[in-house]
Amino acid sequence: MLLNGRIEEFQRYSNFKSLKDFNNNIEMFLSIYKKEFTKSEFIAFNRLRKYCAKVIGVANASIKTVLAGIQDKDTAAGVSESTFKRMKRKAVKLGILTIEPTQRNNKSQSTNLWIFNRFVSNSNKIDPPPTSGEGRKKPEQKEKVVDQLAPLETGHSIYTNLHNINNHLNTRSFKYIKFVPKIVNQKYASLFQHDLRKIWTRVTSACKQAKRTFSDVRISKTDKNEIGLVAIDSLYRYIVERNKKNETMPLDEQCSIVYSVTFSQIEQLKVCQDPIFQDVNKEKLLNDEKHSLIVKMLE
Incomplete structure (x- = not known):
C-alpha cells in the first residue's frame, strides 16, 4: 500500500502533459459517458476534478474535503457521501478513474489517491498510470491513445x-x-x-x-x-x-x-476561478493554446 504524503510526491502517477491534455481527455470521456451519472454524481465528479491542478490528473483529497468543497462552491445542499461513492464506482467501472489506497506512517488507512486515466478510442481498456515498482502490471499491448486537438493539416x-x-x-x-x-x-x-x-x-x-x-x-x-x-x-x-x-x-x-x-470549455472559466487553481502559474496557462482564451476572458 502506498504511503500518503504531499501531492507533489505522486507526480509519477500523472498521465497528462498539461491541463489542456487533461481537460481534453475528460471531455472525450464525458461526451460518451456523461449520461451515466446523475446530476448529483456529476457535481461530485466535477468537484473531484478540481483537486487535480498541482499534479495534473491526480488528487489525494479526502472524501470529506471534496464534499465540503461541493457545499461551499457548487450547491448549498451539497451531496451525500453515498452519492459520492456511487459516482466513484461508476467512474472506476467506466475506466475514467483508478483508485489507490494509501496509509499513514503508523500503518493506519489514509485518504485514497485518485488517478484519472487517459481516454482510449479503440478499446474499453484504459492505459494504467505509469508505475515505479509499485506492483502494477503493465498491459502486454498498449492501446493507441487519441492525440486530441492536434493542429489540423488541411492538406492531409x-x-x-x-x-x-x-x-x-x-x-x-x-x-x-x-x-x-x-x-x-x-x-x-x-x-x-x-x-x-x-x-x-x-x-x-x-x-x-x-x-x-x-x-x-x-x-x-x-x-x-x-x-x-x-x-x-x-x-x-x-x-x-x-x-x-x-x-x-x-x-x-x-x-x-x-x-x-463546448459546455466543458466554458466550465473551465469557473474552474480557473477556484482557489485550488491559484497555485497554477498564469503564464503557463497563457502558453496553453486553449487556456489562453480562458485567462483572457477572466481578465
Whole structure:
C-alpha cells in the first residue's frame, strides 16, 4: 500500500502533459459517458476534478474535503457521501478513474489517491498510470491513445477520404452555410456540408445553457467562435478514430459530442476561478493554446 504524503510526491502517477491534455481527455470521456451519472454524481465528479491542478490528473483529497468543497462552491445542499461513492464506482467501472489506497506512517488507512486515466478510442481498456515498482502490471499491448486537438493539416490525405466516414460527408466544396460564422465555414463547410448548421446550433445551445448555469460568465462572439472551433476539432479527431475502425458516427452523436465539449470549455472559466487553481502559474496557462482564451476572458 502506498504511503500518503504531499501531492507533489505522486507526480509519477500523472498521465497528462498539461491541463489542456487533461481537460481534453475528460471531455472525450464525458461526451460518451456523461449520461451515466446523475446530476448529483456529476457535481461530485466535477468537484473531484478540481483537486487535480498541482499534479495534473491526480488528487489525494479526502472524501470529506471534496464534499465540503461541493457545499461551499457548487450547491448549498451539497451531496451525500453515498452519492459520492456511487459516482466513484461508476467512474472506476467506466475506466475514467483508478483508485489507490494509501496509509499513514503508523500503518493506519489514509485518504485514497485518485488517478484519472487517459481516454482510449479503440478499446474499453484504459492505459494504467505509469508505475515505479509499485506492483502494477503493465498491459502486454498498449492501446493507441487519441492525440486530441492536434493542429489540423488541411492538406492531409484524410480530407480526401472523409466520404468513407459517413455517407453525408464528402469533399464537395460549400462556400457558405447559413447561420454559421465565416471562420467556421472556411474551415469546415466542405467537410460537414449542411450538417455543419446543426452542429453549430449545438455550440450555440451549449453557450446559452452555460450562461444560464454560470451567470457571471460573459462570452463574446469571438470567444464563442474559438470555443466552437475547439469543439469541432475534437469531433473531427473522434470521427477519424471511428473511421480507422470502419465505424460510422450518426449526426445526433456528433452533435452530442460538440455540445458536451463546448459546455466543458466554458466550465473551465469557473474552474480557473477556484482557489485550488491559484497555485497554477498564469503564464503557463497563457502558453496553453486553449487556456489562453480562458485567462483572457477572466481578465
